[in-house]
Amino acid sequence: MGTLTEEILTNKLGREVHSGDIIITDVDYVMSHDTTTPLIINALDALNKGPWNPDKAVVVFDHIVPAPSIKAAMLQKKVKSFVNQSNISNFYQEGVCHQIMVEKHFALPGAVIVGADSHSCTHGAVGAFSTGMGSTDVAVAYATGKTWLKVPETIQLLTEGKFAEGVYPKDLILEMVRRVGADGATYRALEYTGETAQNMSVEERMTLTSMAVEMGAKAGMVQADKITMEYTGGQGNPIHPVNPKYQQTLEFQAEDIVPKIAAPHRVDNVHDIDQFTDLNVDQVFLGTCTNGRLSDLEVAAKILKGQKIHPETRMVVVPASQSVLKEAYLRGYIDIFTEAGAVVPNPGCGPCIGRHQGVLAPEEVALTTMNRNFQGRMGSPEAEIYLGSPATIAYSAIKGKIADPREVQV
């Protein structure tokens, strides 16, 4: 009997566990990327160990690929030779690590996953328990196939109803972050429940789960259902909560949600869009593990079709993975973006961490679909980052200023 987290971990351990218990659990997969793996290698060297099972490790180059500097190239070279020496065959450089984990079905319902990236909570969209940890913790999981955890309590985020035109899962999650606060779910798990989440595709659910960590949470999950099992092709164990005791339940009504903006420099500094309309924007960025998927590109393409981006604004579109890029290309979205004047670099994290493909100058304003608007994240610390939905950023790109996507018919 328990929350989704308790049920998944109970299943994994083969004995009943409850929130507050400190457990050692086996993990199904360990994931790390180009920036976090070098420290993992150092820790594994210190332990004098390699991966306990190379087939259970996934290494993705996504953060700064292809390398834009000699230093980054040297680190990647080091990681690549670790991958080769350790016989890790799950090595990818074709998109954001979390997208790869879900899209290639490493993340499956009922799985326990540890990732060396804070947004590993994204994988919870398929009903997995996945959590982000630092390199040393992940190195321990690499070396032993196990990790220690304090079984978290759970906050239920319950949403009923349907969104109005022009309103998207990103607007809902921004409202959730506002209400919970940047540390309101620290040490807790989040379960997104109710009709609204149940009606979402796995892609849309990933927008919700990726931002669980923005509330401090250990994991963010949507329980696996028919939609999930269709997505995974029947793979995985769709575990359900059983008479769960939530620490807290917050209710949301989809109809009440309007397009939202998170203003600098805090993710929980969220307001209705009308407070910012007319603010000039130098750069818009569509992409990331939060909003770089086909459905996100589709919304933006519909708005940008036959339109031109404002001459004072640049737009960067980074598909979350090669397969997203391929499909977007087949559907004509990439044509729409390039004809509108956007730049479409290779799939990956893109300018999300301010190292390439759209770094901001002092006093520049960016409007992005990212999950974080921290000072300095996208380049100059004197730049400002606003967060919004793919529809909001696409329409704003045309206007050259923050604009309400409810004004356009798509």
Added chain:
Amino acid sequence: MTNVWVFGDDVNTDEIIPGRYNVTTDEQELAQHAFYEVCPEFSEQAQTGDIIVAGKNFGCGSSREHAPIAIKGSKVKAVIARSYARIFYRNAINIGLPILEVPDLINVTSDDIIEVSFDTGEVTVNGRKYHASRLPPFIRRIIESGGIVEFLRNHDISELENAP
């Protein structure tokens, strides 16, 4: 002379070490950019034995271990915060950065005289005593071993579960 570096609530890992300086794993090099944007003086003036005092949710944001490593590289004696973000907290313990959580600590200024005892968990600010949150036994076990890597050199991970 011990400096006390005071920070507010929700100091995130991008503020501790901006992402663009993460292209190294070297402790000293990372320390040169610690708090580069929010407190540029820190990397120039911080010295061995200094103390960092922060508010709630210290270290929120990315999982980058570069953040506690950068602080460790600056040789501070202790980090004291009202609370920590989860991943930062684990990272700090794993690498052996001395941190304490003191929930009721408020109104500390850089002029205050602070004493810290890791043995008793007692923090004294201008003579006033505060108590750090008690660490679970298995975390103490990790810290006593000098970090998780050191622990695992001599022990099996399953020993943590029932640490006395």
